[in-house]
Amino acid sequence: MSTETAAAAAQVAAPPPAGWEEARSRVYAVGLAAALPAVERPLGDADGHTLAEPLTTRTDLPAFPTSSVDGWAVRGDGPWQVVGRVLAGHTPPPLAADGTTAEIATGAMVPEGTTAILRIEESTRTADGRVAGTPRPTPEWREPGEEAYAGEELVPAGTPVDPALIGLAASCGHDTLRVRRAPRAALLVFGDELLTSGPPGAGRVRDALGPTVPAWLRRYGCQVRPDDVVGPVADTLPAHVAALRGALADADLVCTTGGTMHGPVDHLHPALAELGADYVVNTVAVRPGFPMLLARLVDGDGRVRFVAGLPGNPQSAVVALVSLVAPLLAGLAGRPMPVLPQATLAEPIPGRGDYTHLALVRLDRAAGTAHPVRHVGSAMLRGLAGADGFAVIRPGTSGAVGDRVPLVPLPLLPGERAW
Known part of the structure; x- marks a missing residue:
């Protein structure tokens, strides 16, 4: 497809935006259908x-009868003649006769013939060296298969x-x-107006997403190398197509920032058309973050890759990450669809009409309440830096004090529990 044809195809009227919950379900389903292959990993690398x-x-589990205490494995009635000692890691000889005992350590294999274990602190020694005491009525060892068969x-x-x-x-x-296998991700930063170092000025703004998005992706379990981050990519269609082709050669998921609308220098849609991608989601009825998208490409050999178009405004881009990228990656990993926790609103949060409103909140974990934060414009990051996640205010509603609402946690390091 020529660049002119691709550009024309991209100008076709877009379908109405998908509902936020529908979009999440849709991208999870396509991710699960393309779940990444299984690999063997040593425990230390899993x-x-x-x-x-x-x-x-x-x-x-346990594989053999295991002593729960330090003490004496006894057979029959006491006092008992000491005939041995049992340490963890050894297979002991049986207690063959009544009136005999073997000292036993916690975690050691219980000798065959044992009728009870006497705790060391509840035992005494007789003048002739025998062991005396009264074993507790409940067994002091773990039976094979007690935890699992x-x-x-x-x-x-x-x-x-x-x-x-x-x-x-x-x-x-x-x-x-x-x-x-962990998903491999890449990031393409679009926008000639972006600076990659130093303070903003003279009409140019600092790129905040180039260093931010890879960190979020790693918290979702992706592999992102330094050379997987490319940009700013020139504001031309050939540059966009070339950058996407290069990133898709190795990545399972390519995220892009900016260019998700249809302005004079927004080339993502025509670039996707030229590459033969099909839309899973093209815009979502959510505020902020409306012009987000997820597209899919399928190679001739059946390999599936995805492009997540994130808006250029920083907070909107993070909304796109939690809305589309998080459920997609859950599907690719073969995990269940993330279940959203809930919290009680401590302050009112306005609705956004027919759109879902994702409102940045700070969570009071002791009280289980969510508090809206300030500085939450779609281009702002100050509020995001002090937030725990987003309260979900569904279309046609607003959030009143005391309402229980779903929460979308911000991604954390693997293994951390968010709420």
Whole structure:
């Protein structure tokens, strides 16, 4: 397709914007349909990935009767003759006769023939060296399979891997985990008016998204290398097409900043047309951030890649990230659609008519209340720097004090819990 044809195609009247919840569902579905392949990772390298298959146990857990205390493994009635000592990591001989005992450490394998374990602090020694005391009526050891049986599913596929899951996998005998490959992302910064260093001035503004968006993407679990960030890209259609082609060669997801409207130097739509992309979402009925988009490209070999068009205004760009990129990446990782927590509004928040309003808020975790922050214009970042996420005010409504509303958390580091 020629650049002229692509530009003409991009000027065709756009469909009405998708509803915010509909857009999230749509991009999650296409992400899940294109879920990234599974790879094997050592336990120490699995944190932040997503399980590609359920975690099951390789043996019973525990695999053998395990002492819960330091004490004496006894057989029959006491006092007991000491016949040995059992330490963790060894297979002990059985207690073959009544009236015998072996000293046992916490975590050690309980000898066959044991009828009770006497805690060390509740035992005494007789004059002839025997052990005396009264064992507690409840067993002082863990039975095989008490926590799980061999082959039992402990954690389903789609679960994010965190340190607790890694520890569980190790206790089950796993050395590696089968996880989804981390998505590779790139960023293209559009706009000749942008400065990449120093203070703004003389009609030019500082690029705030070039250093910001990769950090958010990494918090969503993406791999973004320094050379995956390109820009500012010249405000011409050939430059946009070339930049997109270059980034899509390696990336699963390419984010762009700016150029999502149809102004004289907005070349994203014609560039997508020239590349043969199809829109998953083309504008969303949300404020701020309305002119966001997600497009999909499918190679001849079936490889699927995505372009997320983020608005050029910084806060609007972050709204696009939490609205479209977050559910897309959840799908690519094979995770469930993110469930939004809720909080109680501590102050009123106005609605935005037929649009969903994503309002920056600070969360009082002790009280479970959300407080609107100041400096929240679509071009501002001051409010964002002090916020925990966005309160969702649905179309045709406004938020009153005491209302329970959904919250969209800002992305955190892998493994961190937001709310």
